[in-house]
Amino acid sequence: MTAAVTAAGATVAAASNLRPLLEVRGVTLQYKTPEYLVTATYRVSFDVYRSDRFVLLGPSGCGKSTLLKGVAGYMPPVEGEMRLNGQAITRPGADRAMVFQEFDQLLPWKTVQGNVMFSLLSSGKIKDRRQAEEQALRYIEKVNLTKFRDAYPHMLSGGMKQRVAIARAMAMEPEILLMDEPFASLDALTRRKMQEELLQLWDDIRFTVLFVTHSIEEAIIVGSRILVLSPHPGQVKAELNAHQHGHSSIGRAEFTSLQRRIHDMLFSDRIEEQESKTHG
Amino acid sequence: MVDRTLDMPPIRPEFIRGRLGKAEAGDVARPLTVVEKVANNNGVRKLSILIALVIVWQLYTVVLDVEPLMFPQFTDTMVALWSSLISGKLVLRIWSSVYVLVQGYAAGLVLATVFTVFAVSTRLGSDLLSTLTSMFNPLPAIALLPLAMLWFGLGNLSLIFVLIHSVLWAVALNTHTGFMAVSDTLRMVGRNYGLTGVRYVALILIPAAFPSILAGLKIGWAFAWRTLIAAELVFGANQGSGGLGWFIFENKNNLETAHVFAGLFTIIVVGVVVENVIFRNIEIRTVQKWGMQR
Ligand SMILES: Nc1ncnc2c1ncn2[C@@H]1O[C@H](COP(=O)(O)OP(=O)(O)O)[C@@H](O)[C@H]1O
Numbered sequence: 001m002t003a004a005v006t007a008a009g010a011t012v013a014a015a016s017n018l019r020p021l022l023e024v025r026g027v028t029l030q031y032k033t034p035e036y037l038v039t040a041t042y043r044v045s046f047d048v049y050r051s052d053r054f055v056l057l058g059p060s061g062c063g064k065s066t067l068l069k070g071v072a073g074y075m076p077p078v079e080g081e082m083r084l085n086g087q088a089i090t091r092p093g094a095d096r097a098m099v100f101q102e103f104d105q106l107l108p109w110k111t112v113q114g115n116v117m118f119s120l121l122s123s124g125k126i127k128d129r130r131q132a133e134e135q136a137l138r139y140i141e142k143v144n145l146t147k148f149r150d151a152y153p154h155m156l157s158g159g160m161k162q163r164v165a166i167a168r169a170m171a172m173e174p175e176i177l178l179m180d181e182p183f184a185s186l187d188a189l190t191r192r193k194m195q196e197e198l199l200q201l202w203d204d205i206r207f208t209v210l211f212v213t214h215s216i217e218e219a220i221i222v223g224s225r226i227l228v229l230s231p232h233p234g235q236v237k238a239e240l241n242a243h244q245h246g247h248s249s250i251g252r253a254e255f256t257s258l259q260r261r262i263h264d265m266l267f268s269d270r271i272e273e274q275e276s277k278t279h280g
Numbered sequence: 281m282v283d284r285t286l287d288m289p290p291i292r293p294e295f296i297r298g299r300l301g302k303a304e305a306g307d308v309a310r311p312l313t314v315v316e317k318v319a320n321n322n323g324v325r326k327l328s329i330l331i332a333l334v335i336v337w338q339l340y341t342v343v344l345d346v347e348p349l350m351f352p353q354f355t356d357t358m359v360a361l362w363s364s365l366i367s368g369k370l371v372l373r374i375w376s377s378v379y380v381l382v383q384g385y386a387a388g389l390v391l392a393t394v395f396t397v398f399a400v401s402t403r404l405g406s407d408l409l410s411t412l413t414s415m416f417n418p419l420p421a422i423a424l425l426p427l428a429m430l431w432f433g434l435g436n437l438s439l440i441f442v443l444i445h446s447v448l449w450a451v452a453l454n455t456h457t458g459f460m461a462v463s464d465t466l467r468m469v470g471r472n473y474g475l476t477g478v479r480y481v482a483l484i485l486i487p488a489a490f491p492s493i494l495a496g497l498k499i500g501w502a503f504a505w506r507t508l509i510a511a512e513l514v515f516g517a518n519q520g521s522g523g524l525g526w527f528i529f530e531n532k533n534n535l536e537t538a539h540v541f542a543g544l545f546t547i548i549v550v551g552v553v554v555e556n557v558i559f560r561n562i563e564i565r566t567v568q569k570w571g572m573q574r
C-alpha cells in the first residue's frame with residue numbers, strides 16, 4: 001500500500017518536473033533565548049515540486065512557522081540544508097514571498113495599490129513605476145479588490161487585508177509562495193471563501209505554495225500534498241496526498257477517512273505521551 | 281425531586297421574516313442641518329469660549345476701573361499689539377526668536393538622529409542613549425543656561441546650546457522607543473523584499489515608528505519654545521537685539537504693561553499656530569490618514 005502510493009507519486013513528479021523546486025534535508029532549527037534553548041524542528045526533510053500546494057500540518061507549537069521562517073531565510077538551520085532550485089538558502093529574498101497570519105503585515109502608510117507596488121519596487125523586480133503599477137493592478141484585480149485600490153489598510157476588513165497580502169506576494173511572481181496560517185484569524189465563512197479563491201487562483205496561474213495550517217480540514221482542501229508534523233520537537237510523521245480533495249468533497253467518504261487518518265495520527269502522539277508518563 | 285422543567289426557558293415558535301420594511305422611526309441617513317454642523321465644529325465652539333473670555337476681561341477692567349499699569353484693558357492690549365506690529369519692532373522680535381529656535385531645533389534633530397542610529401545599531405549605543413536620557417530628561421534645559429553663558433558667552437550660541445538640550449533627549453528617546461516597537465511581522469516583510477541598511481530604516485522603520493517620532497518632535501518643540509522664551513528673559517537684557525522674551529522684559533522695565541500683554545499674546549499665538557496648524561496638519565496627512573492614530 002505504502003509502496004504503491006510512493007511509486008505513483010514518483011511517476012507523477014517525474015512526468016511534470018524532474019527536480020524538486022525546494023529541497024529540505026534534515027533541517028533542525030533552534031531558538032536560543034537567554035534562559036533556554038528550544039529545538040523547534042528536528043531533522044525535517046521534504047521536497048516541494050513546482051505547482052505543488054504543499055501543506056505543513058500539525059498542532060500549535062510543532063514548529064510550522066519556524067520551518068517557514070527557515071525556508072524564507074530568516075533563520076539559519078543548525079543542522080541540515082535547504083535548497084531552492086539547487087541554490088542553498090542563506091538569506092531572505094523576493095523569490096520566496098511570505099504571507100503572514102497577522103493583519104499588520106500590510107504597511108499602514110501605503111494604499112492597497114501602494115502595498116503591492118512596494119514589494120515590486122523595493123525588491124527591484126520592476127524598476128519602472130508605470131510597469132509596477134500595471135503589474136500591481138493586474139494582481140489586485142485577481143483578488144477582486146480593484147474598487148479598493150486607493151484605500152488604506154485600516155479601512156479594510158480582515159479578509160480584504162489578507163487578499164492584499166496575497167496579491168502583494170503573488171505580484172512578485174515568486175518561485176514559491178510561503179503562507180503562514182493566512183486564514184486562521186478570519187471567521188469561518190470568510191475563511192472558506194478565501195480558500196476557494198486561492199484554489200481558483202492556483203487553477204489560473206499554477207503557482208507553487210508552501211502553506212502552513214493547524215486545521216486538518218483546511219490542509220485537505222487547500223493542499224495537494226500534506227506533511228504531517230508531530231510536536232516537541234517538530235518531526236515528520238507522514239507525507240500524504242490530498243490533490244483529489246476540494247470543498248466539494250467535504251463529507252464524502254474518502255475525505256472523512258483521510259481526515260480521520262490524520263486525526264488519529266496526530267492524536268496517537270498524545271496517547272503515547274500519556275502512556276509513557278503513566279508507565280514511566 | 282425538583283421539577284427541572286421549571287428551570288428551562290419557555291419554548292417559542294420559530295419564525296422567518298419575509299420582505300423587510302423600511303426603517304420607520306426617523307431616517308437611516310440624512311445630511312446634518314446647518315445648526316447641527318456648526319455646533320459640531322470644534323473651531324466654532326472654541327471661538328465662542330474665547331469671545332466670552334474677552335468680554336469678561338473687558339468688562340472687568342472697565343467696570344471696576346482697574347489700574348492699567350497692573351492689568352490693561354483688552355482694547356489697549358490690541359492697540360499695543362497693532363502699533364508694535366506695524367512699527368516692525370514686534371516682527372523683528374518674533375523673527376529673532378524663531379530664527380534661533382529653528383537653528384537649535386534643527387541641530388537637536390541632527391544630534392538625535394545620530395544618537396538613534398547609534399542606539400539602533402549597537403547595544404552600547406542603546407545603553408548609552410537610555411542612560412543619558414534618564415539622566416538629562418529630568419534636568420530642565422533652562423538650568424543649563426548659566427553654564428552655557430559661561431562657556432559660550434552672551435550670544436545665540438548659548439541659546440542654541442540649551443535648545444539642543446531641550447530637543448535632543450525627547451526626540452531621541454521617542455524615536456528609539458518607536459523603532460523598538462515596530463512589529464516583527466513588518467520587519468520580516470521589509471527583509472522579504474530585500475531591504476537592508478539605510479533603505480530598510482527609511483522605508484520600514486521610520487514610517488512604522490512615525491506616530492512615536494511625531495510625538496517626540498511635538499514634545500521637543502514644546503520644550504524648546506518654552507525654554508527659549510525663558511532664556512531670552514534672562515539675558516536678552518544684555519543684548520541689543522533680543523527675541524520675544526526680551527520684548528516682554530524691556531516693556532516691563534518701561535512700565536508698558538499693555539505691550540507686555542501684547543508680547544505674551546504673541547507667544548501664545550506662535551505656540552498655537554505651530555501646534556494646532558503645523559503639527560496638526562502633519563498629523564492629518566500622515567498618521568491619521570494611515571489609521572495609526574485617531
Ligand atoms: N521567538 C521565539 N523564541 C523562542 N522560542 C520560540 C520562538 N518562536 C517560537 N518558539 C518556540 O518554538 C516552537 C515552535 O514554534 P512555532 O514554529 O511558532 O510553532 P507553530 O507555528 O507550529 O505553532 C514552540 O515551542 C515555541 O515556543
Ligand SMILES: [Mg+2]
Pocket residue numbers: 064065066180181
Ligand atoms: Mg505558527
